Amino acid sequence: MTDLPRILPENDHNRTLVNNVHPPAWINPEPAPIYNLVVIGAGTAGLITAAGAAGLGARVALVERHLMGGDCLNVGCVPSKGIIRAAHAFHEARHTRAFGVSGGDRLAIDFGAAMQRMQAIRAGISAHDSARRYSEELGVDVFFGRCRFSDPGTIEVEGKTLRFKRAAICTGARAAVPPIPGLEEVGYLTNETVFSLTELPKRLAVIGAGPIGCELAQTFARLGSKVTLLETQERILRREEEDAALVVQKAFQREGIEICFHCRGQKAFFRDGEKVLVHHDEELVVDEILVGVGRAPNVEGLDLAKAGVDYDDKNGVKVDERLQTTNPDIYAAGDICTPYKFTHTADAMARILIANALFMGRQKTSDLVIPWCTYTDPEIAHVGIYPEQVEETGHKITTLTVPLDAVDRARLDGEVDGYARVYLQQGSDRILGATIVARHAGEMIGELCLAMTSRLGLKAIGRTIHPYPTQAEAVKKLADAYNRSRLTPLVAKALGGWLRWQRRIP
Numbered sequence: 001m002t003d004l005p006r007i008l009p010e011n012d013h014n015r016t017l018v019n020n021v022h023p024p025a026w027i028n029p030e031p032a033p034i035y036n037l038v039v040i041g042a043g044t045a046g047l048i049t050a051a052g053a054a055g056l057g058a059r060v061a062l063v064e065r066h067l068m069g070g071d072c073l074n075v076g077c078v079p080s081k082g083i084i085r086a087a088h089a090f091h092e093a094r095h096t097r098a099f100g101v102s103g104g105d106r107l108a109i110d111f112g113a114a115m116q117r118m119q120a121i122r123a124g125i126s127a128h129d130s131a132r133r134y135s136e137e138l139g140v141d142v143f144f145g146r147c148r149f150s151d152p153g154t155i156e157v158e159g160k161t162l163r164f165k166r167a168a169i170c171t172g173a174r175a176a177v178p179p180i181p182g183l184e185e186v187g188y189l190t191n192e193t194v195f196s197l198t199e200l201p202k203r204l205a206v207i208g209a210g211p212i213g214c215e216l217a218q219t220f221a222r223l224g225s226k227v228t229l230l231e232t233q234e235r236i237l238r239r240e241e242e243d244a245a246l247v248v249q250k251a252f253q254r255e256g257i258e259i260c261f262h263c264r265g266q267k268a269f270f271r272d273g274e275k276v277l278v279h280h281d282e283e284l285v286v287d288e289i290l291v292g293v294g295r296a297p298n299v300e301g302l303d304l305a306k307a308g309v310d311y312d313d314k315n316g317v318k319v320d321e322r323l324q325t326t327n328p329d330i331y332a333a334g335d336i337c338t339p340y341k342f343t344h345t346a347d348a349m350a351r352i353l354i355a356n357a358l359f360m361g362r363q364k365t366s367d368l369v370i371p372w373c374t375y376t377d378p379e380i381a382h383v384g385i386y387p388e389q390v391e392e393t394g395h396k397i398t399t400l401t402v403p404l405d406a407v408d409r410a411r412l413d414g415e416v417d418g419y420a421r422v423y424l425q426q427g428s429d430r431i432l433g434a435t436i437v438a439r440h441a442g443e444m445i446g447e448l449c450l451a452m453t454s455r456l457g458l459k460a461i462g463r464t465i466h467p468y469p470t471q472a473e474a475v476k477k478l479a480d481a482y483n484r485s486r487l488t489p490l491v492a493k494a495l496g497g498w499l500r501w502q503r504r505i506p
């Protein structure tokens with residue numbers, strides 16, 4: 001049976017969304033005798049794979065059990081960035097005193113209107129991922145329902161048999177839930193339900209200070225919730241560099257988010273109709289609990305063993321760097337098979353999958369330069385290596401850092417929290433990695449990604465004229481710092497001598 005296509009609250013925007021990404025009256029087509037490619041899961045990885053393959057002339061079937069667009073469109077990037085924007089607007093408007101604008105403290109936010117704005121935008125974007133577009137414009141056979149492998153070359157979906165030459169598993173991941181006694185009984189929010197809220201929770205506990213937990217903790221705090229963020233480690237965003245995470249952590253604390261470190265929820269229960277979450281033997285009374293402790297791969301129900309596809313419940317489907325599973329006719333892409341769980345990675349992997357599965361390509365995921373960004377304020381964006389990884393291999397790196405208060409535009413905008421940092425191969429300008437902590441870090445890291453992908457060194461960035469005043473000048477200043485570092489005492493002495501000689505009076 002197909003999952004009921006409902007997105008709450010039921011309003012015109014969400015009905016438009018559902019009509020696009022899982023039309024209630026959809027009738028699955030009659031399958032072709034055999035497909036070049038059957039794609040399971042219509043999130044970013046599955047959609048790009050199906051559209052790309054069909055565009056190149058392949059006969060493609062796409063199977064989705066719930067909503068086309070997957071997490072990114074429905075319950076991930078799009079809705080989260082939609083409400084982050086509202087929270088940001090409110091926060092900005094309330095903190096204008098330094099610019100000579102008063103009255104911000106009298107402003108109020110309409111949570112329902114902010115959510116509806118997000119829902120309207122999501123509905124608008126959904127036309128691009130719609131069943132109708134895929135089937136009528138792109139020529140993909142779209143099937144809704146649960147599917148499973150019946151043997152290494154066949155998939156069953158809602159009583160129909162899809163035979164394939166190649167298959168792609170793109171079933172993504174879902175929120176992992178921490179084993180806190182009583183949590184199921186009191187109920188909790190995940191990314192699948194939080195964007196359906198119609199009222200702002202006055203008191204919100206967020207379990208997990210990873211990217212999703214941090215983005216939403218700050219958003220709800222800015223919208224007006226009293227937020228407590230619980231983290232098992234000694235700091236937030238533990239995958240990021242410590243000083244980067246600390247900049248964000250300080251911003252959180254300034255904004256009134258209470259952070260509990262080394263903190264595991266012990267139990268949860270109801271008292272007098274209120275949710276109580278116990279941690280460190282203390283009781284925290286909240287209106288909602290939001291869980292953001294990581295992602296679990298969607299491997300269940302597919303009968304992967306019948307297809308000869310190896311997997312495990314933690315890391316998902318096992319693939320080699322060409323995205324081939326242990327069944328050479330079956331490939332995988334996206335969150336189901338990578339630790340880099342981002343939309344842009346799913347997209348990049350889908351393109352590799354098409355080349356390798358259908359056209360005997362030899363493309364490798366290990367060649368990808370994968371950036372990411374956590375959309376807190378300030379943002380943290382990263383690409384490439386972290387220094388510890390290089391130190392482990394015995395190689396040496398040069399680290400250059402430009403604090404944002406050295407950038408005129410950041411000072412003028414009042415956005416000086418953060419830095420741009422680059423890691424170079426020692427003795428050269430080859431960029432191995434970079435971290436930017438800045439309000440627009442996600443926009444700024446692109447230039448460094450381009451340089452890394454195109455094997456351009458930092459000197460090339462130094463030769464590039466950046467408009468003044470922009471925050472992207474932070475990246476240019478890294479190149480200036482590199483050029484200065486090349487001015488050895490010997491070269492400085494030679495240049496000084498030349499200039500002295502030029503000044504001589506005849």
Ligand SMILES: Cc1cc2nc3c(=O)[nH]c(=O)nc-3n(C[C@H](O)[C@H](O)[C@H](O)COP(=O)(O)OP(=O)(O)OC[C@H]3O[C@@H](n4cnc5c(N)ncnc54)[C@H](O)[C@@H]3O)c2cc1C
Binds near residue numbers: 043081343
């Ligand atoms: C709150 C949140 C915010 C995020 N923000 C960002 C961001 O800002 N930037 C970014 O790059 N990434 C972000 N991500 C991550 C991003 O959403 C994922 O990396 C991306 O959606 C992965 O795409 P995918 O196709 O691999 O999987 P998914 O999008 O999860 O799609 C998988 C699809 O497979 C379907 N499916 C599963 N099992 C079956 C089955 N048995 N049969 C048929 N269909 C099945 C699912 O219903 C789903 O539609 C965010 C995630 C969350 C949760």
